[in-house]
Amino acid sequence: MTILTRAEELILVAVWRLKEEAYCVPIRAHLVEVTGKKWSFGSIYDGLDRLEKKGYLDSSYSEPCAERGGRSKRIYRLTRPGYEAMLRMMEMNEKLWAGIARDAVEKRI
């Protein structure tokens, strides 16, 4: 099993959170909110494509929407390997951060 990159991890979590609204624009907005950084469409597409290629994500097109000039949304869903990958990431993160107290780090600043 490959370790996901941080960007892939972030996108994966965003897709989980956004559920039915998990298409590029809200994903980007969410990531901007979480990270406080600018995200280009290209980087989102790139991450989504890679996750889809690895089989963690699946996508389908919505009905054409008027507010998008008659274009569809590409909605992403997590697949079973996607959920498994999320679990692995959670475990890894827990191990990684285990035993580190917040105030201990803050004291050093």
Next chain:
Amino acid sequence: MTTDNHYNQPPRLAEILLNAVFPDGPHRSPLGDFGEVYNDIRRRRGPLAAGAWYWGQAGRSVAALLLRKMYWGLSLGRDSLRLTLRSFRRRKAYTLINILGLAIGMAAALLIMLWVTDERSFDRFHTHADRIYRVYLVFSQENRVTAQTQTPAALAETLMAECPEVERATRIRGGGGDSLLVRVGQRQFNETRAAITDNEFFRIFSFPFIAGDPATALVAPRSVALSQTAARKYFGDAAPLGKIVTMYGDDFQVTGVFQDMPPQSHFHLDVLCSFSSFDQYREPVWDWNNFKTYVQLRPGGRMAVLRSKLDDIMRTRLLAGHSESEIRQWRERGGQYYMSLQALTDIHLTSRLVWEFEANGNGAVVRFFAIIAAFILVIAIINYVNLATAQSAGRAREVGIRKTLGSTRSPLMGRFMTESVLTSLLALGLALALAQLLLPAYRNLVDKPWLGIPYLEQPLLPVGLVALALLIGFLAGIYPAFVLSSFRPMAVLRGNLSRGLKNARLRHGLVICQFALSIFLLVGTLVVRKQMLYIQTRDIGFQREQVLVAPTMGLLGPKMEAFRTALLADPAIAAVGASTTVPGKGLNNLGSAIEGTTVNSGVNIMGADTGFLSALQLEMAAGRYFSRDMGSDDRAILVNESAVREFGIAEPLGKKVRVSGFVDHQYHIIGVIKDFHYDSLHLPVKPVLIARIPGLYGPGEEYVSIRIRPTLIGQTIDRIKTTWQEMVPGTPFRFEFLDTITNDLYRTEERTGRVFTIFSLFALFVACLGLLGLASFATEQRTREMGIRKVLGATAPALFLKQAGEFSRWVLLGNVIAWPAAWLVMNLWLENFAYRTEIGLGPFALATGLTLVITGLTVGYHALRGACAKPVNALRHE
């Protein structure tokens, strides 16, 4: 995200760009994403901000796309390149000939064009170049018309004061190779690039100053402007302004330093003295033509007004002493005397006047070479396309196999195009390398050490070259790409492909043209050489070898006799003579009247002393030369044979001659000297008077001619130097050999000859490559024919002769076309010379013979191969 709002269309063009980057099927979801955000921003921050954002996205995406395409293009190109290289390797000889031929053609054309553009760029660097003109003077004398650059000193100031169309006018005296002695502190210099000019000079001509003010540099008397080179030579690194330079017996103050005059100027001067320094010009001088006059017209100034002003000045100033009827009579007898104008930018290429600053170029030769360059390039291109086309016919089988294996047409087309364009780009690269490599030798050859390929100065040049290479590659690729790729594999592989010789006539025509051009150039080369040889060997009336000529600038004066005596004590020195000029340095022209003739105008005159005759080994036709013993020789004068003949002096000896401008006007003729060529063979020998120095002629000697014996010349020269130093301490001894001086008269021709030789070789080489390609093509085409002929009993020699004969026929046809053209053009060229060789049959025979031999060698190999091949190999495929 609000979804209930109306959708605003983002900028269309940007959308199209984005669409190109994210083609996402019928749903076009990415465009929807971009559109959604665009609308969101638009609602919050207005359409302007949204548009900017959208365009920014489009721009970034396109940039990313281009990078990606380039990456793939490169990796595809690498594949194509590998295939191309493989095909090159498979056909080494063909590839080499083809690329080399095109490269040589391109390099030759490039080099020729460098020279041509340089020749055409003369004097164009002046800011007002298009408004500057030079006045010249035309006069006739005994039915011979002379046009000269020299005009009276007062002309410039008069034009500026009296002609409203003239903005400025300046005058220049000197600079024609005369020597001037310049003293700086304890050191002395011989300056040949010195001149007298007025303050307008730097306002008309654009020579940038390094120090001083060009607007006022030459106003004050005894001021001098120096070139950078001269300033460094005189003062080293010290600041030159305000320093003192001694010349003309006076102290001059340096008031300006200008950058060295660029090579593309028709004059090159290092020392410019102010006109106001010379008292003799305080009053307007009209009766001595010793200044060159340049005028700068006002913007929009009319030439006609200036011309009529010149006519007016002619009448009221130059012909002031003559009555109307006198002038009319003289004009009716065909007399001419007028001033005219030539454009500054035309001087280098068209002006052939008497007293030019330097040897000028030749416009006809420049045009001719431009045509040659175009010709060589066109022929190389045609050869290349031709050869590539011919060769590709042999690749029909490859096409067949590729198609059988499933290749479609477009990758095949792409392959052929890639190959052809790569080849031509390779040829361009090779051409540039070749040109760069040959450049140093070429600079020497054409005497232009500053030539370089102006990649940076002319940004259009590299672009044009690459475009040309692409075009050539495209042209050469058309036939294989479109015709070959369309072959049906079955037909090709069965081998009954009709490779038509449809354009055989065109191809043969091209070969004929190429050879006609090469032969034309060869004949030209040979005629130029013949004429140069004629010049070298013609009896010019004196012995030019082993004569040292030292300019003395009148320094010896009364010490001349002592100098001669000292030198003649040396057994290695045969004769020593002083004179006011030597052959190749021009003559003075003074009003003279000869008893018993109607001559009453300017006649060439020079001064010589008793040793001059033997120093140059001139010969007497009648009478005697000046003698040391006879005091009466002070008033003796010699004439040349031309004078006797043209002036019709019956019984010349003892006749009286009056020369104006001398203290004593009265001379008598004591001898007739055989004609000698005091000038180049371009000009016929004119009448010359030779007066005696030191006598009453002018200021004294200007040159000492020393004839030395051909033993240990270096040591002899050292001894002469020592003697000179004893006579004139502190002045450097400078000398030239007389044959160098006379050869310099033919510099332009010499150069033309060398360039001619090189380019005719280029053309011949390119033509040979064309022939070689054609021969290999023809041989291959006729493999089967030769096979059948052999089976039917033809012998190898017969077949060889048949093929070789065919090619010789074309070459001979080329000869026939080239002969009349070469004869006409070379006769025109020879007319530049008053004394010239006959063209004769020699050059034609030699050129034809040479081309035939080269043809034989070129074609021979292929013809031989074709003739000796085993018929079974040729017919096996049937």
